[in-house]
Amino acid sequence: MDAVFYIAAAVAILATIMVITRLNAVHALLYLIVSLLSVAVVFYTLGAPFIAALEAIIYAGAIMVLFVFVVMMLNLGTKTMDTERTWLRPRMWMGPCILTAILIAEVAYLLFKAGAATQGAAAVVPKQVGIALFGPYVIGVELASMLLLGALVGAYHLGVGKRERLETPDVIDSDATRTASGRNPVRPGAGGSSSAA
Amino acid sequence: MLSLLRTIWDVLLHTFHHRVTVQYPEQKAYLAPRYRGRIILSRDPDGGERCVGCYLCAAVCPVDCIALQATEDKNGRRFPEWFRINFSRCIFCGFCEDACPTYAIQLTPDVEMSEYHRQNMIYEKEHLLIDGPGKYPGYNYWRVCGVAIRGKDKAEAEHEAPVTDLHTLMP
Amino acid sequence: MTSFYPIAIIIGVLIVALSIASGLIWLERRLLALWQDRYGPNRVGPFGLLQVVADMIKIFTKEDWIPPFADKPVFVFAPAIIVVTVLMTFAVLPITPRIIVTNLNIGLLFFLAMSSLGVYSVVLAGWSSNNKYSLLGGVRAAAQMLSYEVFMGLSLMGVVVLTGSFDLSKIVEAQRKMWFVIPQFVGFVLFLIAGLAETRRLPFDLPEAESELVAGYHSEYSGMKFGMFFVGEYLGVTLISALIAVLFLGGWLGPCLPPIIWFFIKMFLFICFFILLRASLPRPRFDQLMSWGWKLMLPLALANILVTGAVVLAHR
Numbered sequence: 093m094d095a096v097f098y099i100a101a102a103v104a105i106l107a108t109i110m111v112i113t114r115l116n117a118v119h120a121l122l123y124l125i126v127s128l129l130s131v132a133v134v135f136y137t138l139g140a141p142f143i144a145a146l147e148a149i150i151y152a153g154a155i156m157v158l159f160v161f162v163v164m165m166l167n168l169g170t171k172t173m174d175t176e177r178t179w180l181r182p183r184m185w186m187g188p189c190i191l192t193a194i195l196i197a198e199v200a201y202l203l204f205k206a207g208a209a210t211q212g213a214a215a216v217v218p219k220q221v222g223i224a225l226f227g228p229y230v231i232g233v234e235l236a237s238m239l240l241l242g243a244l245v246g247a248y249h250l251g252v253g254k255r256e257r258l259e260t261p262d263v264i265d266s267d268a269t270r271t272a273s274g275r276n277p278v279r280p281g282a283g284g285s286s287s288a289a
Numbered sequence: 290m291l292s293l294l295r296t297i298w299d300v301l302l303h304t305f306h307h308r309v310t311v312q313y314p315e316q317k318a319y320l321a322p323r324y325r326g327r328i329i330l331s332r333d334p335d336g337g338e339r340c341v342g343c344y345l346c347a348a349v350c351p352v353d354c355i356a357l358q359a360t361e362d363k364n365g366r367r368f369p370e371w372f373r374i375n376f377s378r379c380i381f382c383g384f385c386e387d388a389c390p391t392y393a394i395q396l397t398p399d400v401e402m403s404e405y406h407r408q409n410m411i412y413e414k415e416h417l418l419i420d421g422p423g424k425y426p427g428y429n430y431w432r433v434c435g436v437a438i439r440g441k442d443k444a445e446a447e448h449e450a451p452v453t454d455l456h457t458l459m460p
Numbered sequence: 461m462t463s464f465y466p467i468a469i470i471i472g473v474l475i476v477a478l479s480i481a482s483g484l485i486w487l488e489r490r491l492l493a494l495w496q497d498r499y500g501p502n503r504v505g506p507f508g509l510l511q512v513v514a515d516m517i518k519i520f521t522k523e524d525w526i527p528p529f530a531d532k533p534v535f536v537f538a539p540a541i542i543v544v545t546v547l548m549t550f551a552v553l554p555i556t557p558r559i560i561v562t563n564l565n566i567g568l569l570f571f572l573a574m575s576s577l578g579v580y581s582v583v584l585a586g587w588s589s590n591n592k593y594s595l596l597g598g599v600r601a602a603a604q605m606l607s608y609e610v611f612m613g614l615s616l617m618g619v620v621v622l623t624g625s626f627d628l629s630k631i632v633e634a635q636r637k638m639w640f641v642i643p644q645f646v647g648f649v650l651f652l653i654a655g656l657a658e659t660r661r662l663p664f665d666l667p668e669a670e671s672e673l674v675a676g677y678h679s680e681y682s683g684m685k686f687g688m689f690f691v692g693e694y695l696g697v698t699l700i701s702a703l704i705a706v707l708f709l710g711g712w713l714g715p716c717l718p719p720i721i722w723f724f725i726k727m728f729l730f731i732c733f734f735i736l737l738r739a740s741l742p743r744p745r746f747d748q749l750m751s752w753g754w755k756l757m758l759p760l761a762l763a764n765i766l767v768t769g770a771v772v773l774a775h776r
Binding site (some may be wrong): 293307 | 494495496498499557564736739740741
């Protein structure tokens with residue numbers, strides 16, 4: 093089980109590095125999916141199969157599909173690739189890298205100080221997760237659901253308002269052109285004068 | 290919603306319906322006598338060629354697949370020296386049959402004429418000419434229109450019917 | 461013996477799943493023909509059974525072309541995803557109490573995870589083809605499968621509430637007294653519809669929609685890459701039918717006959733039903749599809765969970 097954990101962790105780190113360095117947005121997202129899946133495997137080896145499944149279903153399966161969806165619709169061309177290339181100069185990534193290195197050093201120090209990591213804990217079954225969520229953490233769950241409901245209503249409001257603004261002028265425009273020309277805009281034989289004779 | 294369920298049920302009932310496919314090589318489909326298939330050249334009831342080499346079929350053919358050369362025998366009777374139909378171009382429209390004044394060229398209910406080589410799709414006169422009168426058994430063009438020979442014009446022989454005045458042939 | 465048995469099971473399940481999927485190509489053509497008063501393929505071998513072999517030879521010897529404008533790595537990778545994800549799910553499928561590759565205690569969630577990953581195959585195939593029709597197909601697939609996955613998961617939660625476990629074997633064992641199709645009829649119908657949408661079969665085949673999008677996401681695919689999508693679709697149909705049998709019709713349970721026969725009878729019943737739907741139903745408009753999913757199916761699934769939970773609590 094140890095080997096599985098370390099391999100999955102290594103894959104996760106490698107994939108995440110690839111996410112940052114890819115120029116093509118869709119390729120980056122693919123590596124992000126791999127990264128999330130390897131994190132799911134890490135969760136599984138640590139004895140949390142329920143969270144592992146949720147990670148795969150919700151993050152890798154649902155949220156990332158939305159990301160891919162949006163990136164597909166944006167149709168990012170070679171121009172964005174060039175922008176990405178300029179962003180990947182050492183000047184741009186040096187600062188965050190140093191800060192992250194400090195964090196990693198701190199985590200490593202804490203890990204070694206505490207001794208071996210707590211691995212191979214007893215598996216957490218879905219029932220325990222449910223009892224924990226709706227027992228001691230019920231307020232958190234309720235707050236999160238309120239927040240999500242608010243976001244849902246807000247998104248719906250934005251979508252409806254935009255649609256009305258977009259559609260109304262269109263209808264008036266096409267009606268106006270139709271009445272102005274006084275006939276069906278597409279008329280067979282309208283192009284040539286021979287049809288009049 | 291209910292209509293969807295009904296559609297599913299109706300389609301399921303087709304399990305017990307008769308299948309309409311004709312299993313072709315074993316079972317032939319019915320082709321009507323006037324079906325427009327392979328083209329033939331027919332003969333009179335007395336066995337003479339009907340074709341008089343008038344070129345009307347070649348002229349009317351929209352894809353120009355008919356070619357022929359008219360000639361005359363020693364009595365001055367016209368007939369095709371050679372007659373060639375390129376079936377790889379023919380669209381079986383039947384215009385040649387309509388144009389033919391003597392019912393010589395006819396379309397038949399035969400469609401099985403596939404070939405491996407394109408050259409084999411070109412039918413010469415000996416492939417086209419059949420021994421019978423085809424779809425019009427009693428018809429003899431020369432009996433209907435009459436024949437003018439040296440010293441005798443049309444309809445001047447004994448027992449010969451008078452020439453039909455074309456202007457009286459109203460539908 | 462102990463080490464050999466699991467490997468035999470794995471290979472057996474793999475071979476059976478793949479041969480059923482390829483056999484379905486023949487079965488579907490014959491059944492569609494039956495319901496359209498035709499014969500279908502009946503020339504190659506007895507009843508046309510060798511048609512599958514002929515098709516396979518044809519598809520293997522076809523030119524495997526990658527368009528020069530395509531995004532090559534993703535283009536090659538995409539068809540593999542669908543086959544891999546579906547085959548992975550067969551690992552947790554309990555065919556009989558003894559024939560099961562791995563008895564995962566989160567088997568149901570594993571299925572949902574794998575089916576949600578299967579979307580990538582279609583979406584990435586559409587994007588990497590770099591073709592407008594393919595992209596439209598990919599976009600449609602993403603939107604359709606996201607919306608139908610939501611209530612697909614929710615429709616199964618009624619079964620989970622009744623069983624108290626995500627373990628597929630336990631779910632089957634819990635149906636000894638009564639098949640879940642009776643208490644969970646709404647969940648059954650919802651899962652059937654969602655499963656149909658997940659496999660992109662005919663009433664929900666908007667991502668490929670031959671009559672409007674050429675072939676949607678696999679317009680640019682040829683040879684065995686196209687074959688992978690083809691086999692993936694039929695594997696999906698097999699999987700969804702098997703899961704319906706396991707989750708709602710008591711899996712291997714049944715009188716007289718051995719368990720494995722019961723399992724296959726139930727599975728093939730639903731495979732035939734899927735083909736019947738293809739023969740009879742027209743394709744809806746895309747906005748109809750989306751509003752059906754979000755405005756009708758999702759509330760129904762939520763209400764189903766609510767009622768099931770209330771009844772289970774009241775009986776306790």
